[in-house]
Amino acid sequence: AQSVTQLDSQVPVFEEAPVELRCNYSSSVSVYLFWYVQYPNQGLQLLLKYLSGSTLVKGINGFEAEFNKSQTSFHLRKPSVHISDTAEYFCAVSDLGNIGFQKLVFGTGTRLLVSP
Amino acid sequence: NAGVMQNPRHLVRRRGQEARLRCSPMKGHSHVYWYRQLPEEGLKFMVYLQKENIIDESGMPKERFSAEFPKEGPSILRIQQVVRGDSAAYFCASSRQGQLQETQYFGPGTRLLVL
Numbered sequence: 001a002q003s004v005t006q007l008d009s010q011v012p013v014f015e016e017a018p019v020e021l022r023c024n025y026s027s028s029v030s031v032y033l034f035w036y037v038q039y040p041n042q043g044l045q046l047l048l049k050y051l052s053g054s055t056l057v058k059g060i061n062g063f064e065a066e067f068n069k070s071q072t073s074f075h076l077r078k079p080s081v082h083i084s085d086t087a088e089y090f091c092a093v094s095d096l097g098n099i100g101f102q103k104l105v106f107g108t109g110t111r112l113l114v115s116p
Numbered sequence: 117n118a119g120v121m122q123n124p125r126h127l128v129r130r131r132g133q134e135a136r137l138r139c140s141p142m143k144g145h146s147h148v149y150w151y152r153q154l155p156e157e158g159l160k161f162m163v164y165l166q167k168e169n170i171i172d173e174s175g176m177p178k179e180r181f182s183a184e185f186p187k188e189g190p191s192i193l194r195i196q197q198v199v200r201g202d203s204a205a206y207f208c209a210s211s212r213q214g215q216l217q218e219t220q221y222f223g224p225g226t227r228l229l230v231l
Contacts, residue, residue: 032216042224043222043223043225044159044209046219046221090158100216101171101172101214102211102217103149103161103164104149104151105161106158108156109158
């Protein structure tokens with residue numbers, strides 16, 4: 001079974017600074033990888049996903065992530081953050097499941113706190 | 117252009133009562149997934165349903181929890197005889213065809229508080 005590790009529970013950063021949110025996964029098979037963002041009291045919104053092809057994936061709101069198969073990582077980056085990026089960020093991997101449907105396995109989340 | 121709808125958004129129950137959580141998938145979506153988010157934790161898969169069928173319920177507690185997705189109407193997650201440990205945010209997601217590479221679209225969640 002897959003698992004996802006987000007080592008940083010909280011990442012404080014100043015506005016306009018770059019940020020990297022780390023995500024590592026464990027799996028014995030090929031996987032699909034996702035980053036979701038959750039604003040306070042809201043549902044999850046997809047930022048970006050890796051299915052295949054280029055290992056650098058660009059998403060919404062200026063975020064990007066790089067899939068590194070050898071290090072089993074899928075770190076999320078943004079070169080310059082805004083106050084509005086303050087939210088909880090979840091990395092997820094798709095578990096094939098017995099019949100091939102997308103059963104998402106989530107990490108515990110990283111809270112990004114952007115201050116002026 | 118409605119997204120995934122969930123109601124109620126907040127639900128307060130006393131121990132021993134029943135909780136019913138509703139989820140209306142996006143238009144054109146016939147696959148529904150329920151996840152639970154306990155405080156300070158990530159989301160955990162509970163159950164996957166298609167219309168009138170439960171496909172995978174491996175994440176559902178064996179007792180007190182049930183889910184359905186009837187031919188007409190929303191998907192329902194039902195928790196009988198709630199206990200304090202059931203307090204959590206319950207999220208529903210939907211997809212069009214249930215394929216591995218599809219995006220799951222999440223609703224705003226129902227926050228259940230058991231007193």
